[in-house]
Structures are given as C-alpha cells and as structure tokens.
Amino acid sequence: MTYREVLHNVSFDEIVPLISRFDNGKENLASYKMLYDYLCHLHPEEQADKDKATTIHMLPSNEKRPEILLFDEYPNMTVWQDSLTRDLLLEPDIKGTLAEIAAHCLWAASFYGFTEYQVExxxxxxxxxxxxxxxxxxxxxxxxxxxxxxxxxxxxxxxxxxxxxxxxxxxxxxxxxxxxxxxxxxxxxxxxxxxxxxxxxxxxxxxxxxxxxxxxxVHGQNLIEPPTMKELSVLFKSSHCQIERWQTYTYNAAKRYGYFRDLIEKYNLLPTISLPNSFICISTSEKFPLVIEELELVTLIVGKRTGSNLFCIKTDNTLGEELRIDAAFYTV
Incomplete structure (x- = not known):
C-alpha cells in the first residue's frame, strides 16, 4: 500500500486520538488537519518514488512512552508530492492499524513544517x-x-x-x-x-x-485600505510576535466557512495564541470572492483581544476556490 492510499483509507478524526502521542500534538491539531487535507488532494508525481519502498518497524513501549512506529527510510517529506507513490512495507510483527501508520506519516511530513509556506x-x-x-x-x-x-x-x-x-x-x-x-x-x-x-x-x-x-x-490586490507601513512597523519592535498562515483545503468555495469554523472550534486553532494585538489579512480569488458570512471569521479570530486589531481583504488568484488568512499577533 502506498503512502497516498494509506491517507485515503482513514479519516482525520480516526487519526486525532493518535496525534496526542507526539510532542505538541494536541496543540497542533488544526495544523495536522490542514496538512492531511492538503496531502489527500495533492496529485502525486508518478515517477518520483514509485520504485522505492519504506519498511516500517515497531519500537516497543516502555515506562515513559507508548510503542511507536519507525521507518527505515523516511519518505522525502520536504517534497511531499514526490513521496505519495512510495510503498509502505510492514514488518511481520507490526500490528498497528492504518490510522496509526497514517498518524506517523503525518508526523514525518510535518518535520519541516505543516504548510508549503513553513517548509519554504x-x-x-x-x-x-x-x-x-x-x-x-x-x-x-x-x-x-x-x-x-x-x-x-x-x-x-x-x-x-x-x-x-x-x-x-x-x-x-x-x-x-x-x-x-x-x-x-x-x-x-x-x-x-x-x-x-x-x-x-x-x-x-x-x-x-x-x-x-x-x-x-505588495502581493495581490487590496480591496480595502491595508494598514499603513507606520502601523505595521510596530512588528519589528514588538516584544513577542506570532505569525500564522491558515488556508482552507476544501476545493469548494461553499465549504470554506464551515472548514474554518471546524479548525477554530473542533481542532483548537486559537487557544495557544494569547497576544492582545493583531493584523489579519483575508485573501480569496477574484472568481470566488469573500462572502459576508466569512467576515465573521475575523470576529472569531479576534475574540476577546483587547488591543489593536486591524484587518484587510485582498485578492490572490492563485488560491482558486480556497480562502487564506495571514495573521500576526504581537505585544508592544
């Protein structure tokens, strides 16, 4: 069975309980969700790792940790598209479920980041x-x-x-x-x-x-006036700053709002962000523009933050039917 077939044979909700085995797994559920959906819809490079195979071994449990799966050679997770056709071979003593294998594959894929932006x-x-x-x-x-x-x-x-x-x-x-x-x-x-x-x-x-x-x-086209350079320059001198990029992977513009609500309410997108000030930018393509319902996402993200919270709306035609939110949270 290939890496891609493993992902397509389990749902993300089956993987969720297993992700808690990894460091910061619970805090990064939303990131794992976006990575899972991205990889499931990614078209593999047919010739990349097609003739290669990865053998999976079992590392027995001990008092400090549960049993975990080890790969003799991890797929080339920095180039995700090249690895989807690689066969995953299980050692005879492996009794792990497909969900366990998929969870470890996602963990390996996130080594350099959960998105193309983070990997780059x-x-x-x-x-x-x-x-x-x-x-x-x-x-x-x-x-x-x-x-x-x-x-x-x-x-x-x-x-x-x-x-x-x-x-x-x-x-x-x-x-x-x-x-x-x-x-x-x-x-x-x-x-x-x-x-x-x-x-x-x-x-x-x-x-x-x-x-x-x-x-x-600079990038894309601003539909409303963005924050000025003087306002944005506070980031350079901020005490703490957390920059995030979140994107839907629904391939259906009608499902974007529900996807983001799930990230926030079901997969804990925001609890680790406690900084009071923010700049938020929502981007969509011209063909599938932002709808009024999706503006509510800004309210959900800002929540009870008491500081300065500015946002802008842009068009980015590389997004297709997807919606992307770029956000910087900071303290002065």
Whole structure:
C-alpha cells in the first residue's frame, strides 16, 4: 500500500486520538488537519518514488512512552508530492492499524513544517537565504527596522539570547581539562559564538516580520485600505510576535466557512495564541470572492483581544476556490 492510499483509507478524526502521542500534538491539531487535507488532494508525481519502498518497524513501549512506529527510510517529506507513490512495507510483527501508520506519516511530513509556506521558510533558513532577504528588507524598510543594538534593548529578544547562552554553556562548561583549550581561545570563541547567535536571531526576526509586511502591502490586490507601513512597523519592535498562515483545503468555495469554523472550534486553532494585538489579512480569488458570512471569521479570530486589531481583504488568484488568512499577533 502506498503512502497516498494509506491517507485515503482513514479519516482525520480516526487519526486525532493518535496525534496526542507526539510532542505538541494536541496543540497542533488544526495544523495536522490542514496538512492531511492538503496531502489527500495533492496529485502525486508518478515517477518520483514509485520504485522505492519504506519498511516500517515497531519500537516497543516502555515506562515513559507508548510503542511507536519507525521507518527505515523516511519518505522525502520536504517534497511531499514526490513521496505519495512510495510503498509502505510492514514488518511481520507490526500490528498497528492504518490510522496509526497514517498518524506517523503525518508526523514525518510535518518535520519541516505543516504548510508549503513553513517548509519554504525553513529551507531558506537552512540555506542562508535569510541573510540575503535581510539586506533586501533593510533597504526597503530602512527607517522602520531597529538595529541589532536597539533590538537588544527589547526585553524578550534579550532574554532569548540569554537562554541560548545558558544552553550553550551547559554543553561547553567554562572549566575544561587542562590543556584542552587555552583560556584566550575559549574567550575568543565564546565572543564569536555569541555574536553569531545574536545575528542569527536578528536575521530570523526581521525575515519573518518583513515577509509578512511585504505580503500585506505588495502581493495581490487590496480591496480595502491595508494598514499603513507606520502601523505595521510596530512588528519589528514588538516584544513577542506570532505569525500564522491558515488556508482552507476544501476545493469548494461553499465549504470554506464551515472548514474554518471546524479548525477554530473542533481542532483548537486559537487557544495557544494569547497576544492582545493583531493584523489579519483575508485573501480569496477574484472568481470566488469573500462572502459576508466569512467576515465573521475575523470576529472569531479576534475574540476577546483587547488591543489593536486591524484587518484587510485582498485578492490572490492563485488560491482558486480556497480562502487564506495571514495573521500576526504581537505585544508592544
């Protein structure tokens, strides 16, 4: 049975109880739901992994965890389309159900992210593309982006660097065996690592926020006036910021509203987001525009947030019948 056939032979509700075995499984139910629906509707590349097979083994349970399934070679989950035709072969001692196998496949697929957007961002981070984008954003939003020195005055940013330093020291204690490394080298390497860590965190911070702002102001066509650059620039200096992208995978415009309500009410889309301020952008295609009922989603997302909550509506013809919500939640 192929990876695609496994997904098509179980419903997501059968998988839900099993996802809680994974780290943060309950908190990410909505993300797993979107990934499941995306993969079920994705057309596989016929020649990609067709002649390859993955053998599944059982790792016995112990006092700390239940039994789990292991793959001898995980399908190429960073290119999901290439892996759907790969055969999954079960070892004779495997007694797991299709739902268990499907749950582990989804977990493997989410290693780099739950959406194409997250996977692409992770790829850019690993290849150094973040640095290239940083210089581009510094050029475009020069007067709105704080310097590294200014960022270090932001409590949350400074505390994150301190945590990284503490973790680093736990693996690299100051007192080493004599002769292992001269003290002057330790100090020099330590300063180098600290500067590198600050630059990495700064680059990641500006890239994610700059990408969100660029999407609101540049990509697609705004149907109502979007927030101004002055209003959006608060993200660069925010203490905490959580950027999300959610999309329906119904392939039917009439079902978009119900799909998002299920994500919110049934699959816990919002409980982990407690930041009081937000920017929300709803995008649909020109052929399947936003309907009045779907505007209620903004009210559901904002909920009881007491801060500044601004939203805009855009057209993006790449969406077809789907609806996408880009949101940034933050504290000043």
């Amino acid at each position: 961002a992770g790829y850019h981070k690993s290849t150094g593309h973040y640095s290239q984008e940083l210089y581009r954003f510094l050029k475009i939003y020069n007067h709105h982006i704080p310097t590294i020195k200014e960022m270090l005055t932001i409590r949350a940013f400074h505390d994150k660097i301190k945590r990284e330093i503490k973790d680093h020291r736990s693996f690299h204690p100051r007192k080493m065996d004599k002769g292992w490394e001269p003290s002057y080298l330790r100090k020099r390497n330590w300063r180098y690592w600290k500067r590198k860590e600050i630059k990495k965190e700064y680059t990641s911070n500006i890239y994610l926020k700059g990408s969100f702002i660029e999407n609101l102001l």
